[in-house]
Amino acid sequence: MFKKSLIAGAIVTATFAFASSAFAIGGASGPKVTYPVKGKLGAVIMNPYKIAPLTAVIRNGGYVVTDVSVRIVPKENGQEIAYKVSDKQVRTHGGIPVFGLYPDYVNSVEVSYTRTNHGKSERVEKEVYKIYAQPFSLEQPGSAVGPLFKATVKKLDPEFKDRLILINNLAADPAANASRVVWNNPMGGALEWNYGAQNAIIDTTGEIRWYMDPDAIYDATNIYKAGIMMGFRQNEDGALSWGYGQRYAKYDLMGREIFNRRLPDGYNDFSHAMDAMQNGNFLLRVASSDVLRGDGKHVRTVRDVIIEVSPTGEVVDEWRLFDILDPYRDDVLKVLDQGAVCLNIDASQAGKTLSAEDLAKMDESDRFGDIVGSGPGRNWAHINSVDYDPTDDSIIISSRHQSAVIKIGRDKKVKWIMGSPQGWKGDFAKKVLTPVDKNGKKIKCENSKCEGTFDWTWTQHTGWRIDSKSDKNVFYLSVFDNGDARGMEQPAIPSMKYSRAVVYKIDQKKMTVQQVWEYGKERGHEWYSPVTSLTEYHKDKDSIFVYSATAGATYNLQSGAFESAPNPFIEEFKWGAKEPSLEIQLHNVSGYQAMPIDVNKAFNTK
Template sequence: MKKGKVRRTVILIIVACMILTVLGCVAWKKRIGIYNTYMKMTGREPSRTTQWVLKGKEIGYHKQVIKTGKNKSETLQIADNGSNMEKVESTITQEASWVDTSLEVDQQLEEEQKNGYTWEEPLIVQNPYRYSPLTAVILFDTDEECEVRVTVKGKTEAADIEGTIDASTSHRVPVVGLYAGQENTVLLELLDDTGKVSDSQEIKITTDELPEKMNDAVTPVKTSGESALPLTIVHGQGARYPYAYDCMGDVRWYLDRKSDKFGIYPLSNDRFLFAAGDIGITNIGKPDTSDLYEADYLGRAYKLYYIQQGVHHDIAEKEPGGNLLILSNSGEEYYWDMIQEIDRETGEVVDELKLSDIFRKQYVNSIDWAHINTISYQASDDTILISPRNLSAAVKIKWSTKEIVWMLGDPKLWKDTEFEQYVLQPEDDFVYQFYQHSVYQLTADLDGNPETQEISMFDNHASFFKDRIKDIYDNPKESYVLVYSVNEKDKTVKQIKKIPVTYSQITSNTCYDETSGHIFGMCGYVKGRSGINYEMDYETGEIINQYQISSWFYRSTPMKIDYNDLASAMETDENYICGELLKPVETTKKLTKTTDQMPDESEVSMRLMDRILYVRSDYHAISQIIFSGEDHTYVYDLSDKLIFSEKMMLVNQEMAVPLTDMSADSYDVYVVYKDEFYNSGQTITIK
């Protein structure tokens, strides 16, 4: 070979190597290198979280003043009853829990009852528990045992709100459903043992105006003058202060306490679980609340659960009064993808399912790949029915074995995957759902076949991940109330009802009232960020009532009132504050203290509730909270927590930090805020 040709060959090789090196560096810099390409080709593409770590550009703040390593995720079991406030002294404002303030008022009412108020001169206490302004209690005694019927008179007879309390001689009568900003007429009737009225009287109760945010909250578009639901609750998202309206669209109840973005979760005992607003667990997505109260419609709270991984979208009971199945977050790689079973008494996590453990590599390709938005439990076969919205599928799973029973969704989405075998096969033609909400198994037999199960669904018929559905999405720009008939034995499904409603891109739900045969389409997110609620005849699809909701909302649900429960004195568990939280970790590493004080514009604030420290700041602005004592040092470390969007940092967050396991000492509180180290100026002494 000639020397010139050899020289050219060597030069070409060198140039090629240089180009490959440059391309490799660029590929590494941009994270689109050979490694990622190979991972994609082999179906093992790293999750977005892993890719962000590769970038070395984690969003948020991650500085450690005390090096604790990564993954400090040890949790602490909470078992408390509000009796330990005196064990903590602090410069930080201390407050009682909602349960404690409820108990205090309830005990005062019990004492007041002993003063012997009479039927002729009862005691009327409006909004006794501070948080439910359109309620009251009426105290009086009678010589003979009798039932009491209480009726808040409505603007029409159909708008009356009525309930009956069991027979007694000592009466604490709950009043629910007052109108705001007017004098209300409340009819009390004494009933003898045959149910006949032995005496009656009218009582007047005057209320304050609604808060400005609730003015014109509901506007009737079409009303028949009556409804299958005496009161309908609107909650979550744009309705952070839950409220309820009657058949005429008038607000008759609201809770003057801010919820989180998902609002409240009705319980079988006609109470509800209240997800506290702005209190958020740091995870890769949006902060979800850690604080979950069991409360009633008078505004009493009975229990506080701490949920370490946060709770979102939905909660189900395994049985009335039994364990809770909550939707939660798996942690660092994904969010809105996990189900946990919570012990109803202790708040302990006793079982869990990460949905990625079932679906593995297929479809698990984004942080919010699942987006579970409903869950229910069927005790008859120990199954859960869930709605992973971003899979456009409803999935039934055996809870004890974590095995898929069936899936309801377009078979085209699952063709040639290992999940194809679980997909129900359609009988007759129907349009499949896209990015649905509110999937529940009904108790009613709507198809006349005892061998089938009826499933209701709100089909948003939206299109978020168009690459997944681009070949099958029909883009009708309307949503649907759907009912399916599922034959589990044959693995088949029929769509037995499809009622078009206003297009609602996200949130929303449907429910069915078996007594009236009415079905409801609650459109939570329509154009202009408002809502529309429909009450329809199931058989004909005819609209019976239609209400315009001024704000968008997460869900709208029936309000069911247990008057005897509301009339009873509170009973709580021994440890009515319970659950699990990430714990501060003790360290022997020396802290080099700082005298720098928190800047005024830091937005950091603190409050103490029993032995829980709440720290408020912008989301992910705090990476460490350090408790420096004379003999002990503890670090609450969030430095390894990742978030996926800078937009999340505009959200306000309040973190619940447990002090219950910290040794007796006097501590100065330091904060690593936006990667700067500050002395908060606050002290905590644990006795």
């Protein structure tokens, strides 16, 4: 692996004549300073926090530096990155943070600032630093090809040219040195998932402008420092939060650690979702380290617990979903494609389903762990997203293996269920929303299928509240409808499957749901993502951002076996538009999620 240097030693120059030596040398009576100083400020430190190689800090050189702006001059036909830097951020990083350098390239970085020393201030309107950033050097498994992925820009409307997009993907295979561990004390759990990190930010020309080198924080051989990095979100302060394995973390875009903690001891196996709440706390999708079942067996549960943690790491509350929902509702479990049970993709099982007898035998057995089955200790729920509604202090969860998005209050009572009514019993059946058309007229539904254009979501991901369009009564919900087991069945031909990005409008008083927008059905099987993916509203452009993250794989229609890695699609739509304003396709990569990143939010926080 290419070794990093603290100082940008290859090329760091300024575009004006500087009359002093490149090295500040102290005399016998004073300290000796031997770092290279090029420009009116201090040295340039590359990759200052060891995990973001395409970042740098232009040190303050002993001055008080204020009123900073940065511009990364684009390559020919490239995308400009420009942002203001708050005085707080300059103080935090000891100088000017530089983000978005091109790898293996001499970057021109334009900075403007005011420098003050001993009460005297000087305004520098434009100073150019030439900064060389190292070639892409992330270690990948042996089967990986090239630097993470390649991107093809297929459509780009002018309004979206400034987008920077965080890509959170999964390595094609576990690293060769990954730990091979399955929790067995007590039985069950999901620790075996241990794929390397593939996290990068691309611009709208497809160039990688940031990536994570996780060596400083990730160790595939250590169960407490390994696991799939998932659940990335940009917080209101501009920093990124996410989790991996037995940890959850928050870092800024420069790679500076805000926190990186082990899960509290009573919980394990983070994956999929970490949500920053409006009250400053975080919601984490985890599992319980020890549950005593009704039959007296102790198990680790699987993907079925939500905890709320404070900024300092205390567990404020928990939602034990095996106590709140019905963990034995198996209607969806019996029709899932066993070749694509989210992370557990097994081409040899493509198209196969579990019979009632199969599930009954499993329920009676001591087989626990990350396997499809009902009851605590098995993957009966597979919660893959969590969101918060501050208007009534509730959480919204997406349960893949129940094909339902569900709202649950602080009192642990279900408020509504957005999903097929089939199999919901007792009080749960009363909480299933009623589909209506745009005029509020009830839509006829039978056997998990509805008339007209309305459809439920199936094995969905990212059931998120659209905050800026919702209020206490009206709830707008964005979802990625993966589409496996659509209509509670497998289609006659695998190529009949399709996915959708969907927006619903829920009247929480009337307990009705209206489908107001969808995309993907018309794209057919080429856009089908059996697992992962994302649909999310963005207020800055009044848009819907979509990542069909495991689409575009080719496979043998006879055997069902995959013959290539996925080729995912990124799209962004103006609100209500039928066609995207932005479309980028990635190649030969297994995607998880992607989302726009606001660089000004990251560096101009007051």
